Amino acid sequence: MPRPKRISRPVMLQPPPEPASTGPLTGQAEDYLKAIYELEQRGAAAGTNDIAARLGIAAASVTGMVQRLHRLGLVRAERYRGARLTQGGRAAALQLIRRHRIIECYLVERLGFGWDDVHDEAERLEHAASDDLIARMADAIGNPTEDPHGAPIPTAAGEVDETRLPSIADLNDGESATVVRMSDRDPTFLRYLDELGVRPGATVQVVARAPFDGPITVRVGAVEHVVGTTAAEQVFVRPEA
Numbered sequence: 001m002p003r004p005k006r007i008s009r010p011v012m013l014q015p016p017p018e019p020a021s022t023g024p025l026t027g028q029a030e031d032y033l034k035a036i037y038e039l040e041q042r043g044a045a046a047g048t049n050d051i052a053a054r055l056g057i058a059a060a061s062v063t064g065m066v067q068r069l070h071r072l073g074l075v076r077a078e079r080y081r082g083a084r085l086t087q088g089g090r091a092a093a094l095q096l097i098r099r100h101r102i103i104e105c106y107l108v109e110r111l112g113f114g115w116d117d118v119h120d121e122a123e124r125l126e127h128a129a130s131d132d133l134i135a136r137m138a139d140a141i142g143n144p145t146e147d148p149h150g151a152p153i154p155t156a157a158g159e160v161d162e163t164r165l166p167s168i169a170d171l172n173d174g175e176s177a178t179v180v181r182m183s184d185r186d187p188t189f190l191r192y193l194d195e196l197g198v199r200p201g202a203t204v205q206v207v208a209r210a211p212f213d214g215p216i217t218v219r220v221g222a223v224e225h226v227v228g229t230t231a232a233e234q235v236f237v238r239p240e241a
């Protein structure tokens with residue numbers, strides 16, 4: 001008969017061992033890596049407040065996770081300067097982004113979801129899907145290179161087009177451009193763009209803008225719309241040569 005295990009009181013002086021170092025990252029840790037990646041794409045290290053805003057959490061809770069990711073070698077955290085991904089952290093972030101964007105494509109292509117409805121589903125499923133499942137989903141829909149919102153899908157090897165594009169708000173008066181991608185975080189924003197006919201591939205032209213960051217008049221096809229600066233800043237375009 002097995003002897004009962006001796007129960008000892010935990011020693012609380014030492015921090016607990018890192019669970020993530022012995023197994024896959026938690027979904028929360030993955031979300032941090034993705035947030036830091038997206039913030040870095042704007043050209044600077046990711047500050048604590050930026051990460052907190054991006055994840056919708058209190059800044060006070062960010063420091064601990066950033067330090068944990070630092071100890072795991074996924075992030076380089078520098079006091080006052082913010083966090084940057086290491087090569088390993090970047091690879092993990094890109095794999096998560098690949099899972100997210102392929103899931104979005106699959107939901108639209110195969111399951112009839114609207115483009116405004118898939119982001120939150122993908123936010124949940126991205127942590128659960130295995131690489132094999134993602135490879136099969138990608139295969140089943142012809143290995144797409146962009147998600148339904150025009151964002152590039154990293155390859156399985158972690159390659160991705162990181163070209164920074166101007167937004168509609170950056171265009172000069174009279175300038176035309178092709179819509180490439182837009183922020184997909186807010187479904188009501190996507191439905192609004194849908195009403196305007198602003199989708200990846202659409203042609204837009206800035207007709208006029210009110211002074212002092214006022215609204216911008218944009219022609220989409222043959223129709224003119226007045227849009228707010230905040231909306232215009234979230235639609236990324238390739239200006240016509």
Ligand SMILES: [Zn+2]
Nearest residue numbers: 104119122184
């Ligand atoms: Zn998304």
